[in-house]
Amino acid sequence: MPANLPPQYYELERTFKAEKDPREKLRLAQELLSIMPKHKGTDKLQADLKAKISKLKKQISGAERSHGTVQAAAHDHIPKEGAGQIILIGPPNSGKSSLVDVLTGAKPTIADYPYTTREPLAGMMVFETVQLQLIDTPPISEELYENYLSGLIRSADLVALVCDLADERMLDNLEILIKRLEDKRILLAPEVRETPDDPRYCLKKTVMIAHKALEDESGEKRAVLSERFRDFKIMATSIIDDDSLAILKRGIFDALEIIRVYTKQIGKEVDLVDPIILPVGGTVQQAANEIHKDFGWKLKFAKLWGKGKYDGQRVQRDYVLQDEDIIEFHI
Numbered sequence: 001m002p003a004n005l006p007p008q009y010y011e012l013e014r015t016f017k018a019e020k021d022p023r024e025k026l027r028l029a030q031e032l033l034s035i036m037p038k039h040k041g042t043d044k045l046q047a048d049l050k051a052k053i054s055k056l057k058k059q060i061s062g063a064e065r066s067h068g069t070v071q072a073a074a075h076d077h078i079p080k081e082g083a084g085q086i087i088l089i090g091p092p093n094s095g096k097s098s099l100v101d102v103l104t105g106a107k108p109t110i111a112d113y114p115y116t117t118r119e120p121l122a123g124m125m126v127f128e129t130v131q132l133q134l135i136d137t138p139p140i141s142e143e144l145y146e147n148y149l150s151g152l153i154r155s156a157d158l159v160a161l162v163c164d165l166a167d168e169r170m171l172d173n174l175e176i177l178i179k180r181l182e183d184k185r186i187l188l189a190p191e192v193r194e195t196p197d198d199p200r201y202c203l204k205k206t207v208m209i210a211h212k213a214l215e216d217e218s219g220e221k222r223a224v225l226s227e228r229f230r231d232f233k234i235m236a237t238s239i240i241d242d243d244s245l246a247i248l249k250r251g252i253f254d255a256l257e258i259i260r261v262y263t264k265q266i267g268k269e270v271d272l273v274d275p276i277i278l279p280v281g282g283t284v285q286q287a288a289n290e291i292h293k294d295f296g297w298k299l300k301f302a303k304l305w306g307k308g309k310y311d312g313q314r315v316q317r318d319y320v321l322q323d324e325d326i327i328e329f330h331i
């Protein structure tokens with residue numbers, strides 16, 4: 001029996017397929033289901049769509065429920081979730097908890113006085129098709145350094161240093177923080193290309209968040225920050241400026257130096273929901289290994305859809321993938 005779908009169904013389906021944000025994708029899937037005529041001819045389509053809806057719901061609630069509000073039991077270790085773990089550190093009252101609040105499903109306490117946050121808290125941030133784990137932390141100052149922070153910072157994939165552009169003592173407070181970390185043998189760095197000569201030291205890739213940017217109308221504080229932290233990536237943000245938060249999300253993803261690779265089975269649609277995560281420079285072989293160890297050695301070639309390639313181009317196992325490439329494995 002033919003499905004006889006209305007024209008707006010196909011239009012909506014195109015939007016659905018192109019959409020990457022899981023929440024929006026879920027909304028579109030539900031709309032597709034609601035406009036689909038319900039008869040024998042659409043039984044299979046309905047079942048497929050329901051399966052997609054359930055997968056998307058799991059993905060979203062997994063982010064919000066299971067690790068949305070994880071109060072770290074043992075403070076010196078938070079199990080990694082998602083495609084990368086980013087620890088937000090900073091002086092008191094700089095806005096760490098506010099950022100974790102707007103960017104994730106976690107609900108940290110926020111207050112207009114310092115030393116509000118007492119314990120680390122992890123939450124998941126959705127960036128397009130991946131989830132990234134943010135950790136809110138107690139402040140670092142002359143008076144306070146929670147010792148467990150050293151372990152958390154060392155094991156995180158990236159540090160985001162939250163700087164308070166509304167604070168007169170911004171730079172002094174940052175110097176104190178940097179000094180305290182140095183005492184713990186943690187050095188914040190714009191890039192980490194090699195291990196330090198002294199193995200007791202930990203070089204940690206760091207991005208700077210120039211927060212409460214709207215309070216720095218003249219841009220004076222921002223300039224001070226750029227001057228002092230010349231080689232660092234600095235992103236200006238404000239809790240009420242959604243564009244700045246979107247740029248921050250992208251900046252954090254880029255700083256993690258990872259790529260997303262989507263897979264498709266032969267003759268089927270691409271799976272845009274659950275990409276394989278590889279380091280920048282990752283190959284077809286590595287992507288295959290991520291699926292299954294047997295897959296890697298059985299692989300004959302892959303077909304690729306992506307930037308700078310014609311659709312379905314054949315590539316070998318040593319081919320270096322780009323972010324958002326789509327691959328079809330042939331074994």
Ligand SMILES: Nc1nc2c(ncn2[C@@H]2O[C@H](COP(=O)(O)OP(=O)(O)OP(=O)(O)O)[C@@H](O)[C@H]2O)c(=O)[nH]1
Nearest residue numbers: 093094095096097098111112114115116117139239
């Ligand atoms: N003007 C302005 N205020 C902000 C912004 N983000 C947060 N705040 C305010 O800054 C204050 C501190 O915010 P928190 O998020 O609690 O800061 P914190 O760094 O977590 O503070 P501690 O946990 O004490 O270290 C609160 O009054 C927030 O409302 C912003 O973008 N602009």
Ligand SMILES: [Mg+2]
Nearest residue numbers: 096097116117
């Ligand atoms: Mg806080």
